[in-house]
Amino acid sequence: MGQIKLNQVSKSFGDVEVIPPLDLTIEDGEFTVFVGPSGCGKSTLLRLIAGLEDITSGHIDIDGTDATHVPPAKRGLAMVFQSYALYPHMSVRKNIAFPMKMAGVPAEEQQRRIEAAAKALNLTDYLDRRPGQLSGGQRQRVAIGRAIVREPSAFLFDEPLSNLDAALRVGMRLEISELHKRLATTMIYVTHDQVEAMTMADKIVVLRAGYIEQVGTPLELYYKPRNEFVAGFIGSPKMNLIKGPEAEARGAPTIGIRPEHFDVSTTEGAWEGTIGVAEHLGSDTFLHIHGVAGCDPMTVRVDGELSVKHGDRIFLTPQADKLHRFDAQGLRVE
Amino acid sequence: MATQHSRSAARLMMAPAVVLLLGWMLIPLTMTLYFSFKKYLPMRGGDLGWVGFDNYVRFVTSSAFWPSVMTTLIIVGGVLAITVGLGILLAILLNQPMWGQGFVRILVIAPFFVMPTVSALVWKNMFMDPNYGLFAHLWEFFGATPVQWMSQASLSSIVIIVSWQWLPFATLILLTAIQSLDREQLDAAEMDGAPATKRFAYITLPHLGRAITVVILIQTIFLLSIFAEIFVTTGGAFGTKTLTYLIFQRVLESQNIGLGSAGGVYAIILANIVAIFLMRIVGKNLDA
Ligand SMILES: Nc1ncnc2c1ncn2[C@@H]1O[C@H](COP(=O)(O)OP(=O)(O)OP(=O)(O)O)[C@@H](O)[C@H]1O
Numbered sequence: 182m183g184q185i186k187l188n189q190v191s192k193s194f195g196d197v198e199v200i201p202p203l204d205l206t207i208e209d210g211e212f213t214v215f216v217g218p219s220g221c222g223k224s225t226l227l228r229l230i231a232g233l234e235d236i237t238s239g240h241i242d243i244d245g246t247d248a249t250h251v252p253p254a255k256r257g258l259a260m261v262f263q264s265y266a267l268y269p270h271m272s273v274r275k276n277i278a279f280p281m282k283m284a285g286v287p288a289e290e291q292q293r294r295i296e297a298a299a300k301a302l303n304l305t306d307y308l309d310r311r312p313g314q315l316s317g318g319q320r321q322r323v324a325i326g327r328a329i330v331r332e333p334s335a336f337l338f339d340e341p342l343s344n345l346d347a348a349l350r351v352g353m354r355l356e357i358s359e360l361h362k363r364l365a366t367t368m369i370y371v372t373h374d375q376v377e378a379m380t381m382a383d384k385i386v387v388l389r390a391g392y393i394e395q396v397g398t399p400l401e402l403y404y405k406p407r408n409e410f411v412a413g414f415i416g417s418p419k420m421n422l423i424k425g426p427e428a429e430a431r432g433a434p435t436i437g438i439r440p441e442h443f444d445v446s447t448t449e450g451a452w453e454g455t456i457g458v459a460e461h462l463g464s465d466t467f468l469h470i471h472g473v474a475g476c477d478p479m480t481v482r483v484d485g486e487l488s489v490k491h492g493d494r495i496f497l498t499p500q501a502d503k504l505h506r507f508d509a510q511g512l513r514v515e
Numbered sequence: 516m517a518t519q520h521s522r523s524a525a526r527l528m529m530a531p532a533v534v535l536l537l538g539w540m541l542i543p544l545t546m547t548l549y550f551s552f553k554k555y556l557p558m559r560g561g562d563l564g565w566v567g568f569d570n571y572v573r574f575v576t577s578s579a580f581w582p583s584v585m586t587t588l589i590i591v592g593g594v595l596a597i598t599v600g601l602g603i604l605l606a607i608l609l610n611q612p613m614w615g616q617g618f619v620r621i622l623v624i625a626p627f628f629v630m631p632t633v634s635a636l637v638w639k640n641m642f643m644d645p646n647y648g649l650f651a652h653l654w655e656f657f658g659a660t661p662v663q664w665m666s667q668a669s670l671s672s673i674v675i676i677v678s679w680q681w682l683p684f685a686t687l688i689l690l691t692a693i694q695s696l697d698r699e700q701l702d703a704a705e706m707d708g709a710p711a712t713k714r715f716a717y718i719t720l721p722h723l724g725r726a727i728t729v730v731i732l733i734q735t736i737f738l739l740s741i742f743a744e745i746f747v748t749t750g751g752a753f754g755t756k757t758l759t760y761l762i763f764q765r766v767l768e769s770q771n772i773g774l775g776s777a778g779g780v781y782a783i784i785l786a787n788i789v790a791i792f793l794m795r796i797v798g799k800n801l802d803a
């Protein structure tokens with residue numbers, strides 16, 4: 182059980198409205214990702230759901246019952262914080278046991294759940310250490326362990342991987358996804374990293390300045406972004422947005438084309454440009470191309486084996502069926 | 516200071532300070548030790564020669580010795596308990612967002628700037644005087660007989676006065692410590708189902724451990740030698756004679772420098788016993 186429903190929920194700090202009234206439903210068992218630029222209100226929204234901040238107006242239903250005025254501990258949600266928020270003076274074992282101790286779980290049951298969580302998260306050897314003696318990834322796992330043992334109806338993650346290095350982040354991303362598959366519990370995950378959002382989510386909620394710009398599956402957002410903001414935010418490298426005569430010629434004030442949707446040639450094509458920086462990733466190469474009217478630089482993704490270099494002339498043809506068209510307000514037109 | 520070279524340079528640079536400090540410490544200490552083995556009565560014949568451990572024996576066997584040690588410990592213990600307890604409470608209150616926070620903080624710190632002699636006089640005359648003190652009026656207002664603070668509750672009076680002086684120090688240090696507590700830890704504990712009292716016991720208090728240790732150690736050093744507060748209030752009467760005060764009486768009132776010096780050596784020993792004892796219980800907080 183873990184359906185969360187926000188009805189016209191808003192939040193103001195003093196006179197500043199950080200979250201304008203919004204509606205959102207998170208289904209039971211769903212992995213939902215809140216994504217958006219820094220300061221757009223992702224953490225605030227998560228803290229509203231957790232009950233750590235009071236809602237200015239509207240109400241929150243959890244599993245069909247109004248939870249607006251229920252204190253955080255009684256909502257049956259567990260949260261993993263960006264700073265991990267482990268208790269520094271307690272051992273890993275005590276950290277994990279803390280929520281159960283507060284809930285009055287019998288000692289043997291506590292022991293059983295700690296062992297199970299430690300085994301699942303590879304923490305068995307570290308149970309008697311203090312958080313200060315663990316690496317970042319291990320601390321992260323302790324924080325997750327502390328959340329798991331409560332057997333919550335939903336997990337809330339606030340940028341849990343942002344303090345980890347790139348390699349570890351990929352590993353932990355998988356672990357969290359596997360955890361979700363195994364527990365099949367609702368998870369809400371906040372990030373500003375669109376790769377994390379794309380790879381982990383069942384459903385992505387794109388936020389900007391407190392407004393929900395679009396809600397959908399990762400592929401819906403990728404193929405049918407509702408507006409220019411979502412188009413630019415989802416996908417890596419970013420979608421190229423082209424304005425001016427080239428766009429008008431294709432029937433819209435602005436057109437968008439993803440770096441991977443070009444036909445590239447050294448002899449002929451619709452647009453001609455010069456290669457600026459070429460980023461070789463091995464499998465792919467990202468070319469930053471200058472000189473195309475309406476979009477400078479234009480990012481293009483080509484096969485890693487194509488041998489081109491800085492200063493070369495190159496011709497691009499956008500794949501017509503992969504074009505995105507946006508009207509003057511930035512909204513998608515079909 | 517990683518290399519050999521920079522380390523020896525550092526030693527050279529620090530040498531003058533170290534020598535000065537050693538001299539500062541060693542000369543008075545040696546002189547105290549020197550006089551403690553002499554019969555030295557400035558007004559009654561001056562230096563009357565070596566007497567061995569005579570002064571030491573006389574000082575401990577005097578009927579005033581053990582009570583004075585007890586008084587010292589009671590005052591130090593009482594003040595520590597009050598300042599740490601109230602200090603934590605005040606620090607938590609001052610950490611809450613409220614109107615006029617800056618002003619209230621200055622008010623709380625103010626007593627620290629009042630000289631001990633002055634504050635003791637103010638307390639003695641303005642608050643604790645049995646005829647015209649504020650407390651006397653308060654007691655009378657409720658129909659009670661005013662307390663003769665200085666004679667009936669002499670030790671408590673001194674503990675109250677000294678606590679009032681040291682409370683700002685404790686509050687200040689504990690406040691800075693509380694401000695460094697990670698908010699997310701408290702949020703996490705709240706989500707984990709800990710009510711406010713348990714959040715205090717399991718998160719805030721352990722976080723304050725180190726600051727409390729520092730407060731206790733520093734205050735103990737100063738509290739073992741309080742003098743002015745006793746001098747201007749009871750003058751050592753009504754069981755308020757601390758070890759420091761006893762030494763003062765031996766040296767200046769009885770004009771017996773040898774005996775006073777022996778007392779001084781006992782005071783050093785007592786301070787060390789207290790220090791070792793404290794380090795044992797609270798010192799481990801400083802390691803982690
Ligand atoms: N306690 C507060 N008082 C006033 N304003 C706040 C408070 N907390 C957050 N804000 C404001 O609310 C807005 C949203 O903050 P929030 O922390 O939710 O952003 P975020 O999307 O989580 O950003 P990031 O990705 O950087 O963590 C910000 O503009 C921030 O300045």
Ligand SMILES: [Mg+2]
Nearest residue numbers: 223224225340
């Ligand atoms: Mg945030």
